[in-house]
Amino acid sequence: MDQIKIFAPATVANLSCGFDVLGCCLDAVGDEMLVKKNDLKEVRIVKITGQDLPMQADQNVAGVAVKALLNTLGSKQGYDIEITKKIKPGSGIGSSAASSAGAVFAVNKILGEPFNARELITFAMQGELLASGNAHADNVAPALLGGFSLVRSYLPLEVLSLPVPSELRLVVLHPMIEIKTRDSRSIIKQNVSLKSAINQWGNLGAFVSALYTEDYELLGRSLQDEIVEPVRSILIPYFQELKKIVSAKGALGFGISGSGPSVFALCKGEEIALKVKKAMHAFYSDKNIDFELHLSGINKQGIKVL
Secondary structure (H helix, E strand, O other): OOEEEEEEEEEEEOOOOOOOOEEEEEEEEEEEEEEEEEOOOOEEEEEEEOOOOOOOHHHOHHHHHHHHHHHHHOOOOEEEEEEEOOOOOOOOOOHHHHHHHHHHHHHHHHOOOOOOHHHHHHHHHHHHHHHHOOOOOOOHHHHHHOOEEEEEEEOOEEEEEEOOOOOEEEEEEEEOOOOOHHHHHHOOOOOOOHHHHHHHHHHHHHHHHHHHHOOHHHHHHHOOOOOOHHHHHHHOOOHHHHHHHHHHOOOOEEEEOOOOOOEEEEEEOHHHHHHHHHHHHHHHOOOOOOEEEEEEOEOOOOOEEO
16 A cells, blocks of 8 residues: 545543543534655655644654654654545544544554554644644544544553444534643643532543433433633633523533634534534624534544545
């Protein structure tokens, strides 16, 4: 195999109760990437469509992630990477993760899969380190594994795959303002009260339990965040108003997708999700802010070959 074309999906990280450890994979939006061998013994970003991003491999998350993989193998093979960006950088739905994870997935396939999907997470995290200053896995893990991912430990890295209740849907609203992950992380308090920590890990445990038991009501009650959301939500226009609107339309819960500004409503069933999407669209349409809306199921496969 000399080349491969792949689809790298968007992801929703944190899911309110799981900052830096919980994420899920979407099926409605993602990037496309074409990766080819070259004879130059170097990794090159040769084309980017859709966004203005660095073409230098050392400054692009895809290039950095692939180099980490090749260095581990001791491989001198070169690759040309073309990226069609459909996930906007700074959107909060895993733009850098899609590029990082997609690139290492593609190169690994060309090489005959010397690494399994979980092992690829480590290389993709190097792209996240470049993008945000923190090598977090809550976006790249679900992109590579599909479904819901829980990072049990970073040192050593251990990622668990969680069940996907069949009726779950997400409605994601992306206001067209950019919040850089690095900036969004910088405003988070480094110390939290014991009371807040207890509440947070109680909700995370309940969320995981609800996935296994398909207890949708418990799932909704678990989408609580009193550590990060109170700080980050002030950066997102009309956050509190949206939260009330989607709740009134029957959403299980509402929160910030990753570092924002995208927000998500978790819903049971397509009918409720469509009502929530319609209500969010109606509310945001007269706010003089451009936006995108996605209604998505949970992508169980993750990155796929096209």
